[in-house]
Amino acid sequence: MKRMHVRTLLAVGIVAAFAGLVALSYVQTAPDPADSQYYLARPLSETGASNRVAGIYLNYRLIDTLLEVLVFSVAVLGVRYYLRKSDNIDLPDLSESEVVQTAVSFLSPLALLLCMFFAIFGHISPGGGFAAGVIAASALLYVAIAYGMTATEARWDPRRLAFAEKAILLSLLIFILVPAFVGKSPLTDLLPKGTPGDLLSSGSILIYNMLIAAKVFIGAWLVIAAFALHRGEL
């Protein structure tokens, strides 16, 4: 009982200290409205992306995004390593009823279409590679729930996809590094910028978005498959 009191005090202390710290920093250096216009004040033609967020994280801060993708890959690797199957158990066939299957066969193509839209138009409208990949992975999760993990895994084999994931990561790295070798300005200056608002604008951002979408799709599916297969079924 006494230990519980100490824990409560500790927790309340942490929360109070954090709130005080943030309030203090907020009062002392309140954000200047001019600061928030820093990136917006730069010309649109600098990145060529009408989606300013995509312009920041795939152009000005490309290395940050690259390391993010690496963090994601490490997480997928860790999950797969610790949940690797020790023995091949015979999974029961746990597919859902026909109602669910019909609904899924209608919904998951729509989700895949949405994934492609977000990946291809991520630089001129809301969207982007990460969101697109997660949407596609959830479409595959629907399929796995409706038709059973065994049938889905046979078609989307995690072992082969793990290889594809690493290949996509490598091609992303190479594509980001290529401009440095051909004498263009490092990282982003390989393709022409185009007119902002067009589909073929913003240089390499379109290709980054598509590669990241494929990467996140496969990675998230590998995580889902690792959890489902470890447990037996979804």
Added chain:
Amino acid sequence: MAAIVAFILFGIGILALVLRRDLVIKLLALGMINAASILFFISIGDRQGARSPIQLPGDTAILVDPLPQALVLSAIVVNFAILALALVFVMILCERYHSTDSTRIEQEIAREIDVEETPCL
């Protein structure tokens, strides 16, 4: 307003993280803390009457600050990575000690260490 909600959510998350003993609840609290920080960042970038930061040439509308939104993307990905890995470790602990109660797992581990050390004495 959104910042205040974010602070409240953050506080609830920290309290649950420290006070609750169930490891799964702790992970949920961690996710809640992450959601609160995302909300806080997005609320910082907001301005009165501003639109989402999608801009066409010649467009002079007031836009929200795109930088916090770009930064939040990292937070989301890292949160996903942390939660997925932590969930795996919770599953391993649960398989070994048949409990997700952190105190009980600690006791079990202490007992295991005692059993291991007894023959040496």
